[in-house]
Amino acid sequence: MVPPIIQENNREEPQAISMGNICLLDGSWTSSAQFSGCGWVWMDSGGNIQLMGTRNFPRRESALHSEVEALRWTMENMLQHLSCQNFGTDCKELIAMIKEPHAWLSFATELERIETLHICFPDFNISYVPRAHNQIYDFIAKTARSFHRKLHFIGCSVLAWLPRPPQVLVIE
Numbered sequence: 001m002v003p004p005i006i007q008e009n010n011r012e013e014p015q016a017i018s019m020g021n022i023c024l025l026d027g028s029w030t031s032s033a034q035f036s037g038c039g040w041v042w043m044d045s046g047g048n049i050q051l052m053g054t055r056n057f058p059r060r061e062s063a064l065h066s067e068v069e070a071l072r073w074t075m076e077n078m079l080q081h082l083s084c085q086n087f088g089t090d091c092k093e094l095i096a097m098i099k100e101p102h103a104w105l106s107f108a109t110e111l112e113r114i115e116t117l118h119i120c121f122p123d124f125n126i127s128y129v130p131r132a133h134n135q136i137y138d139f140i141a142k143t144a145r146s147f148h149r150k151l152h153f154i155g156c157s158v159l160a161w162l163p164r165p166p167q168v169l170v171i172e
Contacts, residue, residue, distance in 0.1 A: 020043060020044060020045040020046060020047045021043070021044060021045045021084060021086060022042075022043055022084065022086040022087065022088050022127075023040055023041070023042045023043075023074055023078055023082075023084045023086065023087050023088070024040065024041050024042075024043065024087075024088040024089070024129060024133075024136075024137045025038065025039070025040040025041075025070050025071060025074040025087060025088070025089055025137060026038065026039055026040075026067075026070060026089065026090065026091075026137045026138045026141040027063065027066035027067035027068070027069060027070035027071075027091070027141060028066060028138075028141035028142045028144065028145040029059065029060060029062065029063040029065070029066035029145065030145070033059055033145050033146065034058075034059060034148070035056035035057060035058065035059055035144070035145050035146075035147065036056065036057055036058070036059050036060045036065075036066040036069065036145055037054065037055070037056045037057075037066070037140075037141045037142060037143065037144030037145030037146070037147070037151075038054070038055060038056075038057075038066065038069060038070030038073055038074070038141050038144065039052070039053065039054040039070070039136075039137045039138070039139070039140030039141035039142075039143075039144060040052065040053050040054075040070070040073075040074040040077065040137055041136050041137045041140075042078075042082055042084055049136070050156065051081060051082065051154065051155070051156060052136070052137075052140060052154070052155065052156070052157070053073075053074070053077050053153065053154040053155075054140040054141065054143065054144045054151065054152075054153050055073065055144055055151055055152040055153065056144040056145055056147055056150065056151045056152075057069065064091070064093055064094070064097075064107075065107075065110065067089065067091045067093070067094045068094065068097065068107060068110045068111070068114065069110070070089075070141065071087070071089070071094060071098075071114060071126075072110070072113055072114055072117065074087065075087075075114070075117040075118075075120075075121070076117065077154065078121075079117070079120055081154070085121050085122070085123040085124055085125060086125045086126075086127070087124075087125065087126045087127070088126070088127050088128070088129035088133075089126065089127075089128065089129060090128070090129055090130060090131045090133075090138075092128055094126075095126055095127075095128055097111060098111075098114065098118075098126055101114075101115060
């Protein structure tokens, strides 16, 4: 007789993901790279990419530190360039940090900066977006991390001298 397979209950609440008027972000980190990288893509209400940003910075302590830095930089850019209130990430730990910052004491300084920015977003929302939906912003975060000198770019498309991700318009 084969014993029944006991499956864990999925305690995650399903989220409806609207890929319109959302800023998708990602951080990138490896222990051997000189830099950490981050990237974000703002999609309008029609789901079209309208603006993107990528930059690198001296390597952070961990991958999670890089994700927090990516959120901070993205929020700063949204305040400067757009009025987007919705953010998406494939990092569940980052979402948990934002929802319960006092549970992450080792990130207190970084989260204090995020909380200060959060005040400027009256309808702030951060959602989990599965990794399958993050090809472009994941790509630009990894590209920034692997770039061999300082990189900071905000624009409507990926520049010609950056490697091309699939399905991205390039300015020649």
